[in-house]
Amino acid sequence: MNFKVVIPAHFESTRFPGKLLAKINGKTIINHVVDLANQSGASEVIVATDDQRIAQSLITSECEVVMTREDHQSGTDRIAEVAAKKNWAPEDVIINLQGDEPFVAAELIIAIAEALALTSNASVSTACFPLVDRSDLFDTNLVKVVLDHKNYALYFSRAPIPWARDTFISEQKSLPHDYVGLGHIGVYGYRSIFLLEYSALPHSPLEKQEKLEQLRVLQSGHKIIVTLTHAPPAPGIDTPDDLERARQFASTL
Numbered sequence: 001m002n003f004k005v006v007i008p009a010h011f012e013s014t015r016f017p018g019k020l021l022a023k024i025n026g027k028t029i030i031n032h033v034v035d036l037a038n039q040s041g042a043s044e045v046i047v048a049t050d051d052q053r054i055a056q057s058l059i060t061s062e063c064e065v066v067m068t069r070e071d072h073q074s075g076t077d078r079i080a081e082v083a084a085k086k087n088w089a090p091e092d093v094i095i096n097l098q099g100d101e102p103f104v105a106a107e108l109i110i111a112i113a114e115a116l117a118l119t120s121n122a123s124v125s126t127a128c129f130p131l132v133d134r135s136d137l138f139d140t141n142l143v144k145v146v147l148d149h150k151n152y153a154l155y156f157s158r159a160p161i162p163w164a165r166d167t168f169i170s171e172q173k174s175l176p177h178d179y180v181g182l183g184h185i186g187v188y189g190y191r192s193i194f195l196l197e198y199s200a201l202p203h204s205p206l207e208k209q210e211k212l213e214q215l216r217v218l219q220s221g222h223k224i225i226v227t228l229t230h231a232p233p234a235p236g237i238d239t240p241d242d243l244e245r246a247r248q249f250a251s252t253l
Contacts, residue, residue, distance in 0.1 A: 001093075001110075001113060001114055001117055002043050002092075002093070003042055003043065003092075003093040003094070003095055003113035003117070003189070004042055004043055004044040004045075004046070004088070004092065004093070004094050004095065005037040005040065005042040005044070005045050005046070005094075005095045005097050005109065006046045006047075006048055006079045006082050006083075006094055006095070006096060006097070007030070007033055007034065007037060007045070007046070007047045007048065007063075007097050007098070007099050008048050008049075008075030008076075008078040008079055008096065008098070008099060009030055009047050009048065009049040009051075009054045009099040010049070010050065010051070010072075010075075010078070010099075011049070011050070011051035011053060011054055012051075013238075015238055015239050016237070016238060016239050016240055016242075016243070018053075019100060019237055019238075019243065020054060020099050020100060021053065021054065021057055022237075022243050024102065024243075024246055024247050024250050025247075025250055025251075028057055029099070029100060029102050029237060029246075030047065030054060030057060030058065030099050031057070031058065031061055032102035033097060033098075033099055033100075033101060033102050033104075034047065034058065034061045034062065034063045035062075036097075036102065036103075036104060036106055036109075037063070037095075037097055037109070038062050038063075039106040040095075040106040040109040040110055041106075041110065042095065042109075044064065045062065045063040045064070046063060046064045046065070046066055046082060047063050047064070047065050047066070047099070048066050048068045048078045048079060048081070048082045049065065049066075049067065049068065050067065050068050050069060050070040050072075050078075055067065066082050066085065068081045068082065069081060074213045075096060075098065076096060076188070076190075076195070076198055076213055077198070077199055079094065079096055079190070079195060080195040080196065080198050080199055083192050083195040083196060084195075084196060088192040089192060090191065090192055090193035091191055091192070091193065092191070092192040093113050093116050093117055093189055093190070093191065093192075094189065094190050094191075094192060094195060095109055095112060095113055095187065095188070095189050096187065096188040096189070096190065097109065097187060098186060098187070098236065100236055100237045100238065101186070101187070101234075101236045101237075102237070102246065102250075103233075103234030103235065103246070103249065103250075104185075104187055104233070104234065105231070105234075108127055108185070108187065108227075108229055108231075109187065111127070111227045111229070112125045112126060112127055112187055112188070112189045112227055113125070113189050115189070115225050115226075115227045116189040116190075116191065116225060119223075119225040121223055122152070122222075122223045122224060122225040123190070123191060123194040123217065123222040123223060123224070124188055124189065124190055124194065124214070124217055124222065124223075124224040124225070125188065125189035125224065125225045125226070125227065126145075126153070126184065126185065126186070126187060126188050126189070126214070126224060126225075126226055126227070127184075127185040127187060127226060127227045127228070127229055128145050128147070128182040128183060128184050128185060128226050128227070128228055128229075129182065129183050129185060129228070129229050129230065129231065129232050129233065130181070130182060130183075130228075130230060131144070131175070131179070131181035131182060131183050132175065133175075134174060134175050136183060137160045137175065137181050138160050140158040140159075141158075141238075142158075142183050142184075143156055143157070143158060143183070143184040143186070143212060144156065144157055144158070144159070144160065144161050144181060144182060144183060144184065145182050145183075145184045145226060146161050146162055146182070147182065147226055151225060151226050151227075151228070152223050152224060152225055152226070153214070153218060153223075153224040153225075153226050154218075155215075155218065156184060156210070156212050156214050156215060156218075157210055157212075158210055158211075158212070160181070161181070162180065162181065164176050164179060167179075182226075182228070183232070183233070185229070185233045186236075188214075194222070198216075198217075201216050201217070201220045202219075202220060204216040204219040204220070205219075206218075206219050207219070234249065235249055
């Protein structure tokens with residue numbers, strides 16, 4: 001199918017400034033992400049950045065670089081600027097692939113794009129995986145999602161949802177055998193027309209509380225269709241320690 005990949009790439013990072021230019025196996029993280037975007041078969045691969053250092057690092061890469069404003073509050077806002085500049089067709093599917101996620105499977109990118117293309121009443125698509133470890137459920141850095149019976153997202157949270165009352169009150173160490181906890185994978189698909197509307201969506205107190213931009217989408221009444229994969233996500237890179245783990249992970253591939 002036809003879809004585009006836009007990679008928001010901000011140089012400054014609270015916990016790890018300049019991380020996108022750190023190297024794994026001799027190649028920068030942002031270049032690894034560009035490579036996997038190309039492996040997905042996207043019709044266009046664009047890096048959206050506000051920093052010339054990132055742009056310069058991509059001169060020989062198979063992607064287009066679009067310079068964006070510095071004042072964007074989220075990667076989605078940055079991608080929305082690209083969509084406006086490109087004047088894409090309203091129903092074009094655009095994948096938001098984070099610049100610090102060098103190990104996302106190309107097949108998952110395709111599945112997220114297909115889910116949105118086939119779900120006409122959804123504005124956004126994303127993915128999740130089953131939680132099997134109690135420590136993951138209570139990890140506030142791992143976002144959880146709850147779905148309805150048609151695989152639309154009901155809510156996202158850093159808190160452990162759903163709350164298995166009887167199990168968690170008893171402090172049982174393992175999850176119930178029938179537990180339906182799902183971890184969120186932060187790759188998104190959008191329709192171009194929705195991206196043009198995104199920045200104008202009303203303020204979301206839920207987004208502010210949880211620090212999760214997808215809650216702005218839900219609180220505004222838009223639908224998010226979620227693809228379930230049974231493969232847990234490969235490590236992203238938020239800190240220098242994450243980079244070392246990513247280098248170790250890469251050595252096993």
